Amino acid sequence: MAKKVLIVGAGYAGIEAALTLNKKKKRDEVEITLIDKNPYHTLLTELHEVAGNRISEEGIRIPLNSIFKYTDVNVIMDEIKSFDFENNRISSDKAVYDYDYLILAMGSSPNFFGISGMKEHAFTLWSFDDAVRIREHIKKCFILASQENDENERKRLLTFVVAGTGFTGVEMIGELGIWVKSLCKEHRIPREDVRLIIVDMLPRILNTLGEKNSAKAHRYLEKKLKVEVMLNTKITGATENSLIYDGGEIGTKTIIWAAGIKACDDAENCDIDRANRQKRIKVDEFCRTENKNVYAVGDLGGLADENGIPYAAMVENAIQTAHGAAENILNDIRGKELKKVKVKFHGTMVSVGNYFCVSEIMGKTLPVWLSMVMKYMVNMHYLWEITGFRGVWRYLYYEVLERRQRKILVEKHWSTRVQAWWITPLRIFLGVMWLYEGIVKINDGWLTEPKLASFLGVVSSSTAGDGADVRSAVTGVIEIEKDENDA
Ligand SMILES: Cc1cc2nc3c(=O)[nH]c(=O)nc-3n(C[C@H](O)[C@H](O)[C@H](O)COP(=O)(O)OP(=O)(O)OC[C@H]3O[C@@H](n4cnc5c(N)ncnc54)[C@H](O)[C@@H]3O)c2cc1C
Structure with a gap:
């Protein structure tokens, strides 16, 4: 009889586990079911682009049905609330699911470290809905600020604070740095009236990257995007109107919390051993938990x-642990030896707005332009793996053609967001004429005889056309002019 494998969570890890099982299983050997509370997979690494209005939210969610359309994976939309490992059963408010093997891949949640008022008053950036909520809130702040007469309230509306200088925090403030320029223009608010602040208790930003990259990103934030970087600053509380830190207070209506994560809230009900203070689930080298046939990944x-x-909570860890766990489940079913799972990190890329990126790939620091290209390539590669050409095209459509933010002149020619289509006929006309003239010139012998002098009007075409030496012809013209002057 087919073994039932249940996967909870369709993030990077859950998707990889389901696709690996589907690819490597033999006919009828396993029945794969993937459960997620949403009907789509979210590209979490691009959330800041939606929160900062660079791309539409449609660009970061991929319907699960489109990923698993041509596979044997059953997709169920449900939120798992309780776990009964004794009886191999998990359940939601509306259904109970039995399993032979279970993969827990529910990701993580923001960790507020018990800071007073933070959970109630801060925005988080950890889901599709979070990103949309932040974007709409920021738009609202600008509208309200443009109508506000109370100077203090206006200042609070125009002060945006990001807590945490890790990848998420830096990417978020970077997007805001670009977006506020157009918001200021739209609402006729001077840029100097807007404060963008990033706060952390650490002594430098992006502290998991090398010092050189960290300093480069720091400079870019301060000099180009006019962000105030507050380091060595311990945040102690938040209210509806402020962020409180050791030694002061910042009046603000917007705090975005990006300073810590812990194991997914829904997994807190699991009665299971934990590996660290972030409550990640303890697993052995095969990704197995203490409970029989239960694996935890990502x-x-x-x-x-x-x-x-524990390996860093990043996409590479999610994909490799999920892949390893899926293979080990198949090994177990087939009575084979399990394989140790090891995670190998290849590199990290952090974008700061849409024209700056720092990266460290295989221990090497790449230049900004190459880092940006690599970031696009990595995303496209991932999408190619899970959805093929459709996913890549969709990504490029939203990232390139439909990008909402400021664009350099060249980009305007291919953006659907700029009214540049009207010059398309002109561009086609110019292209055709250029080609036509090129062919005519080749037929006229431009590739075999010198013609440029006559073309520029320096010498008569007949002289050059006869194959005369252009230099002497030009010299001749100059000499004739000289004789005339002497006369
Ligand atoms: C803004 C941002 C930027 C990031 N940038 C990078 C980066 O540049 N590079 C990098 O490597 N990492 C980055 N990360 C981290 C990376 O996104 C995570 O490490 C990765 O998403 C982990 O994958 P996962 O599958 O374990 O969890 P997730 O991707 O979080 O997926 C968990 C899934 O479980 C589902 N779920 C949760 N609870 C339940 C439940 N009770 N029932 C059913 N379903 C449930 C959720 O809906 C979700 O689909 C970033 C994260 C954020 C937020």
């Missing part, structure tokens, strides 16, 4: 490196 799983520290 941000939720706490697979440890050789020093016993």
Whole structure:
């Protein structure tokens, strides 16, 4: 009889686990079911682009049905609330699911570290809905500020604080740095009236990258995007109107919390051993938890490196642990030996707005333009793997053709967001004429005889056309002019 494999969570890890099982299973050997509370997969790494209005939200969600259309994976939309590992059963408010093997891949949630008022008053950037909520809030702040007469309230509306200088925080403030320029123009608000602030208790931003990259991104934030970077600053609280830190307070209506994560809230009900303070689930080297046939992967799983520290909660960890767990389930079903799962990180790219990016790939620092190209390539590669050409085209459509933010002149020619289509006939006409003239000139012998002098009007075409030496012809003209002057 087919073994039932249940996967909870259709993030990077859940998708990889389902696709690996589907690809490597033999006919009828396993029945794969993927459960997620949403009917789509979210590209979490691009959330800041939606929150900062660079791209439409449609650009970061991929319907699960389109990913699994041609596979044997059953997709169910449901939110799992309780886990009964004794009886191999999990359940939601409306259904109970039995399993032979279970993969927990529910990701992580923001961690507020118990800071007073933070959970109630801060925005988080950890889901599709979070990103849309931030974007709409920022738009509203600008509208209200443009109508506000109370100077203090106006200042609070125009002050945006991001807490945390890791990838998420820096990418978020970078997007805001670009977006506020057009918001200021739209609402006739001077840019100097807007404050963008990023705060952290650490001594430098992007502290998981090398110092050189960290300093480069820091400079860009301060000099180009006019962001105030507050380091060595301990945040102690938040209210409806302010962020409180050791030694002061910032009046603001917008705090975006990007300073910490912990295991997914819904997994808190799991009665299961934890690997660290972030409550990631303890697993052995095969990604198995203490409960029989239950695996934990991605941000939720706490697979440890050789020093016993859980691997960083990043996409590469999610994909590799999920792949390893799926293979081990198949090995177990087939009575084969399980394989140790090891995670290998290849690199990191952090974008700061749409024209700046820092990266470290295989220990090397890449220049800005190459980092940006790499970021696009990595996303396209991932989408190619899970959805093929459709996913890549969709991504390019939203990132390139439909991008909402400021564009340089060249980009305007291919953007659907700029009214540049009317010059298309002109461009086609110019192209055709250029081609026609080129062919005519080749037929006239431009590739075999010198013609440029006559073309520029320096010498008569007959002289050059006869194949005379152009230099002497030109010299001749100059000499004739000289004789005339002497006369
Ligand atoms: C703004 C931002 C930028 C980032 N940038 C990078 C980056 O540049 N590089 C990088 O490597 N990493 C980055 N990360 C981290 C990366 O996104 C995560 O490491 C990765 O998403 C983890 O994948 P996962 O599958 O474990 O979890 P997730 O991708 O979070 O997926 C979890 C899934 O589980 C579902 N789920 C949760 N609870 C339940 C439930 N009870 N029932 C059913 N379904 C449930 C959710 O709906 C979700 O689909 C970034 C994260 C953010 C937020």
